[in-house]
Amino acid sequence: MFDNQKCKKCQFKSSATKLLNNEELNKLEQNCSEIELKKGDTIFRQGILSSNIIFLKKGVVKLHIEGQYKEQIIKIAKGPIYLGIPTTFDEKYNRYSATTVEKANACFINIETFKQFVQNNGKFAYEIIVELCRNEINLFHKCISRTQKNARGRIADALIFFSDEIYNNTIFKLPLTRNELGNYVDTTRESVSRILAEFSKEKIIRLKSKKIEILKKKQLELISRTG
DNA sequence: GCATTAACCACAG
DNA sequence: CTGTGGTTAATGC
Numbered sequence: 001m002f003d004n005q006k007c008k009k010c011q012f013k014s015s016a017t018k019l020l021n022n023e024e025l026n027k028l029e030q031n032c033s034e035i036e037l038k039k040g041d042t043i044f045r046q047g048i049l050s051s052n053i054i055f056l057k058k059g060v061v062k063l064h065i066e067g068q069y070k071e072q073i074i075k076i077a078k079g080p081i082y083l084g085i086p087t088t089f090d091e092k093y094n095r096y097s098a099t100t101v102e103k104a105n106a107c108f109i110n111i112e113t114f115k116q117f118v119q120n121n122g123k124f125a126y127e128i129i130v131e132l133c134r135n136e137i138n139l140f141h142k143c144i145s146r147t148q149k150n151a152r153g154r155i156a157d158a159l160i161f162f163s164d165e166i167y168n169n170t171i172f173k174l175p176l177t178r179n180e181l182g183n184y185v186d187t188t189r190e191s192v193s194r195i196l197a198e199f200s201k202e203k204i205i206r207l208k209s210k211k212i213e214i215l216k217k218k219q220l221e222l223i224s225r226t227g
Numbered sequence: 228g229c230a231t232t233a234a235c236c237a238c239a240g
Numbered sequence: 241c242t243g244t245g246g247t248t249a250a251t252g253c
Contacts, residue, residue, distance in 0.1 A: 151233065178242065188234060193243055209242085 007032060012057040012080045016117075016127035024117060024124075031110035036103070039175075043098040043106060044084055050094045052108040054083040059104020060166060060175055064183075065096045073176075073184040075139070078166050079104065082131060089115075101175035146186050150227035154185040155195045156220045159205065163214050170217070174210040 007017070007029045020028065034057070037043065043054055046066055056079035063075045063083070074096060077083070087095045088111055118125045145157045158181065162172055174181065178196075179189040196212075199205045204220060206213040214220060
């Protein structure tokens with residue numbers, strides 16, 4: 001289970017982990033375990049005892065909360081990234097769930113080990129803070145998108161996000177169902193279907209079921225701004 | 228009033 | 241799981 005040298009030689013080291021010294025890396029190797037995940041696997045679930053910090057090496061996940069009426073997708077994220085810091089660091093129970101939407105590789109890191117690094121290695125802690133700050137700013141933008149744009153604008157935002165941030169490509173396969181995309185951008189699956197069909201008709205995207213090609217990004221950006 | 232937007236419902240692939 | 245049509249409610253000229 002504990003393959004020595006695994007962390008030291010890891011190609012996906014986070015910017016924080018790069019700042020650990022040799023002794024700390026040894027400690028990490030003894031308190032961290034990597035697993036492979038299939039699409040749809042739960043990494044951690046809302047409501048259960050939280051116990052690990054997750055380092056998602058690669059793959060795409062959704063962070064989601066079971067709301068009063070329906071599931072809400074809070075965020076889509078791609079590795080390499082830490083998951084669960086907000087819900088594990090100072091919370092007894094998970095406040096949200098993380099589920100893969102593609103196959104992924106994740107390392108489960110003992111929370112006490114992670115805390116020791118934060119407490120004893122300022123540079124490590126600094127990198128973690130930077131990542132948390134980025135996350136918060138991103139959520140502020142998401143908040144604006146949700147409240148101040150119409151459905152077309154929100155879906156345009158989502159398409160640009162998948163293209164630019166997740167797949168770095170104008171062609172990609174949506175990892176979400178229409179219903180999930182609706183949960184992500186605060187609308188219904190019907191509206192998602194309709195709006196994607198409109199974009200396709202307007203030749204802004206090419207659409208075949210989940211495969212999407214962005215043809216006119218400028219146009220999408222305009223829709224994002226003006227609805 | 229009239230137009231627009233989007234949710235809800237129903238039904239068919 | 242999707243796409244589409246009809247209906248309805250809210251909102252803003």
